[in-house]
Amino acid sequence: MFSRYSLLPVLIPVATLFLAGGVAHAAPSNAQWQAINVQLTRDHILPRYQTLARNSTELAAATDMLCQQPEQLAAAQTAFHNTMDAWQGIQHVQFGPVEFLMRNFSMQFWPDKKNLTSKQLNELLSQEAAANLTPEYFRGASIAVKGLPALERLLFSDKYQTPYGCQLTAAIASNVATMSREIAEEWESQQLPRIDAAPDGEDYYExxxxxxxxxxxxxxxxxxxxxxxxxxxxxxxxxxxxxxxxxxxxxxxxxxxxxxxxxxxxxxxxxxxxxxxxxxxxxxxxxxxxxxxxxxxxxxxxxxxxxxxxxxxxxxxxxxxxxxxxxxxxxxxxxxxxxxxxxxxxxxxxxxxxxxxx
Missing domain, CATH: 1.20.120 (Four Helix Bundle (Hemerythrin (Met), subunit A))
Structure with missing residues (x-):
């Protein structure tokens, strides 16, 4: 009868061949991941947030113009599409500055299963309060009325296209532009340094x-x-x-x-x-x-x-x-x-x- 120890000289070479055959690979190194992290942050994430900031600023300007010239509705709708294009192109990134103050949900509260956006927009429109058009109001407003879904309703429905409705549209667009600019700036000033410092293990990431x-x-x-x-x-x-x-x-x-x-x-x-x-x-x-x-x-x-x-x-x-x-x-x-x-x-x-x- 063979001793269990007598099999070791046979099993060790077999195991070595098994591993050498490509079944097991060493995990990618931190250096490999760091190269990918930096490339994706600098070439994918930052440019997309910068595009969102730029397009939403143009949307805010277009809605301001709309209130002065109602015939500019098509231009404002185009600016909305450009902003939504930019948002959809970076929506997959749900970490970092976009999480701060629930900006991700404030940018787009969806799905809205209880139709809160329409209900709360109707309430704002019925009040016609000047105080509800200020940046201070939107800092504490419901996420249902401070982002892109609310703008979509205002810009693509005739019933909302009133003088106060236009002012509300411009106020929400300004809020979206502010959030977009802050997210882009914070990615560059805060999140990018965290990515760069990740190999040291002394900052945000281990x-x-x-x-x-x-x-x-x-x-x-x-x-x-x-x-x-x-x-x-x-x-x-x-x-x-x-x-x-x-x-x-x-x-x-x-x-x-x-x-x-x-x-x-x-x-x-x-x-x-x-x-x-x-x-x-x-x-x-x-x-x-x-x-x-x-x-x-x-x-x-x-x-x-x-x-x-x-x-x-x-x-x-x-x-x-x-x-x-x-x-x-x-x-x-x-x-x-x-x-x-x-x-x-x-x-x-x-x-x-x-x-x-x-």
């Missing part, structure tokens, strides 16, 4: 991997959020039972565009600048096939959404388009699962998902 974990949450979790809230809610149980008014931004007819912009932003976050990216890091870790599959899914989703030639409001009620959007939903589920797998391969522990149990 190390670069901890900082990377927040960025990777911004890559993975929004896929599920967009699928569940922006797509499945209006799709509901079928074309004949669709709920188009559950769609985000249906009044301004940009629900589908929002989803496309969300996914395009996530694709850029994944692809980075090519040589320094999550995609390349995954490939370097021996997961080239998975890296390619994720990249391909982003492209397929963009192609599928681009093939729909009507608004989401109409598409969810059309049997053929409903079927296409259901395929998009299925593809997003696969993409989310693959991104979670990628995080496991990269030894990133995403931890608690705030949407768990919703």
């Amino acid at each position: 190390d670069s991997t901890e900082a990377a974990t927040e960025l990777m949450k911004a890559l993975v979790e929004p896929v599920e959020v967009v699928r569940d809230l922006k797509l499945l809610r209006p799709l509901h149980k079928g074309a004949n039972k669709a709920k188009p008014r559950r769609a985000e931004s249906w009044r301004s007819e940009r629900s589908l565009r929002n989803i496309q912009l969300n996914l395009a932003a996530l694709a850029e976050l994944y692809r980075g600048n090519g040589s320094t990216s999550v995609k390349e890091l995954l490939t370097a870790e021996g997961e080239a096939a998975l890296a390619y599959q994720i990249d391909t899914h982003f492209q397929q989703l963009d192609n599928q959404l681009s093939s729909i030639d009507k608004t989401l409001y109409l598409a969810v009620k059309d049997p053929a388009d409903h079927a296409t959007l259901k395929q998009v939903s299925d593809q997003m589920k696969i993409l989310h699962r693959q991104l979670e797998e990628a995080m496991q391969k990269l030894n990133i522990q995403l931890g608690f998902n705030s949407r768990d149990g919703d």
Whole structure:
């Protein structure tokens, strides 16, 4: 009978060969993550917040002009679309300065299941109080009336286009511009230094991997959020039972565009600048096939959404388009699962998902 110790000389070489065959890889180093963190912060996050600040400032100016020249409504609506484009392009980043004072919810309180925005807007309009148009008021106002959904109702509904309604529109637009500017400035002055200092482990982050974990949450979790809230809610149980008014931004007819912009932003976050990216890091870790599959899914989703030639409001009620959007939903589920797998391969522990149990 063999002693259990007599097997060790045989098992050790076998184990060595098993590991050398690519089954096990060392986790990416802090230096590798730091390169990605800096690249994504400087080239992805900061420019997008700066675009939001610039576009929202132009929106505030356009709504001011609207109150003087009502014929400028189309220009104000265009400025709203530009601002919403910018917001949708950075909405996936739900950490850092955007969390301070609940700015993320103040920018966009949605989904609004109890229609609080319309109810509270109607109350403000009925009061016609000058005190409700001041920056001081909006610092303590309900999140339902201080951001983009409130502006959408005011700019895309005839019943709100009154003299006081225009003044309220301008006041809310000014509040959005202020929040956007402050977020952009604080990312540059506060959050960027925290990212830069992550390798020292003496500031906000313990190390670069901890900082990377927040960025990777911004890559993975929004896929599920967009699928569940922006797509499945209006799709509901079928074309004949669709709920188009559950769609985000249906009044301004940009629900589908929002989803496309969300996914395009996530694709850029994944692809980075090519040589320094999550995609390349995954490939370097021996997961080239998975890296390619994720990249391909982003492209397929963009192609599928681009093939729909009507608004989401109409598409969810059309049997053929409903079927296409259901395929998009299925593809997003696969993409989310693959991104979670990628995080496991990269030894990133995403931890608690705030949407768990919703």
